[in-house]
Amino acid sequence: PTDALFIAxxxxxxxxxxxxxxxxxxxxxxAQPSLETVFPRIIVGAGLVGLAVAYAMVKRQQAGEITVTPxxxxxxxxxxxxxxxxxxxxxxxxxxxxxxxSQKARLARLGNQRMKALCGELGVAVNACGKFIVAVDEGxxxxxxxxxxxxxxxxxxxxxxxAQTV
Numbered sequence: 001p002t003d004a005l006f007i008a009x010x011x012x013x014x015x016x017x018x019x020x021x022x023x024x025x026x027x028x029x030x031a032q033p034s035l036e037t038v039f040p041r042i043i044v045g046a047g048l049v050g051l052a053v054a055y056a057m058v059k060r061q062q063a064g065e066i067t068v069t070p071x072x073x074x075x076x077x078x079x080x081x082x083x084x085x086x087x088x089x090x091x092x093x094x095x096x097x098x099x100x101x102s103q104k105a106r107l108a109r110l111g112n113q114r115m116k117a118l119c120g121e122l123g124v125a126v127n128a129c130g131k132f133i134v135a136v137d138e139g140x141x142x143x144x145x146x147x148x149x150x151x152x153x154x155x156x157x158x159x160x161x162x163a164q165t166v
Contacts, residue, residue: 041068046075047083092116092126096133100153109154132166 041057043050054073060066077083092115095108119126135144151158 040070040072043071043073044075046073046077046080048081048088050075051080092128094131094151094156095154096131096147096151096156096158098150098154100150105154109156 043054043057050073054071057066057068057071061068061071073080075082081088092112093108094112095105098105098108116126116128118124133144133147135141148158148160
C-alpha cells in the first residue's frame with residue numbers, strides 16, 4: 001500500500017506540473033507561481049544523508065537564504081534510519097589514519113568538530129571517551145610511533161602512553 005500511495009503521489013505531482021506548464025500562458029506573468037513556491041522539495045530516503053539534507057534545507061530556509069514550500073522526506077520504511085544508517089557504529093572518527101594534509105584528514109577533523117557542535121546544539125550527549133591504539137610487539141611499536149606522529153600532524157589531540165601507565 002505504501003508503494004502504491006507513493007507512486008500515485010508521484011503521478012499526481014507530475015500531472016500538476018504538466019498542467020501548470022500547459023496553462024502558464026493563461027496566468028499573467030506577475031501572478032505566475034515559481035516552481036520554488038508551488039512544489040515541495042522531496043528528499044527520497046530517511047537515512048543519514050537524506051535527513052542531513054533536509055536539516056540543512058530547513059536551516060537555510062529559517063535563515064532566509066531559500067524560499068521553498070514544504071520540505072518532505074519520504075522513505076519506503078515506516079521510520080528513519082532503518083537500513084545502513086541504523087547500523088551505524090556511532091563513532092565520531094578523528095581521522096588519525098589519514099595522510100596528513102589530505103582532504104580526507106581535513107574533512108574528518110572538520111566533520112568531528114561539526115558533529116560534536118551539532119550534538120551540543122541539539123542537546124545530544126557525546127561520550128568523547130577517546131581511543132586506545134595498542135602495539136603488541138616491537139614491530140607494531142614502530143608503526144604506532146608513525147601513527148602517533150600522523151595524529152600530531154593532523155592536529156589531533158593524541159597522547160603517547162607506555163605500557164606501565166595504561
